[in-house]
Amino acid sequence: MLELFFAITISGALYKVSLEDGKPVVEKLEQKWAATASQVGVGSKLHDRNFLAITFAHGLVLYNSPLEKERPLDVYDPRTEVGSLSTSPIVALFLLEEEARECLFSGKSLGRLDRSWHSNTEMVANAIGVNHTRFILGRYFLNLIKE
Secondary structure, eight states: OOOEEEEEETTSEEEEEEEETTEEEEEEEEESOTTOOOSSOTTOEEOSOSEEEEETTTEEEEEOOSSTTSOOSSTTSTTSOSSOEEOSOEEEEESSHHHHHHHHTSSSOOOTTOGGGHHHHHHHHHHHOSOOSSEEEOHHHHTTOOO
């Protein structure tokens, strides 16, 4: 079961996603553009939720399900909590921090789910899979899984 990966968002942020005590934690490691307005400061951690959804529209979304042990279908499952915590939309996902930093500082304009980094995102989606206990892939990412 995957316990660590990295995400780059369209706001120019690098996030480390991990499991701590069995629950997802999203830590902001870097912000490329200092002038970017963000409610999450570098070094801050988003946590205190039971599940992490990886979504096309809303980026990384931490949320609860009323039944802590019951895995919701995805963040849009009506059983999920409304007060979720989220990031900007995702540019790419990475297994290695070094590769994520290469993406962030590549000098390229970074778009949502950037094709330049598609293979990295696909590797992470496949490592998470469909049965992860805490990381839930949104519909777009489920389509990346190779059977």
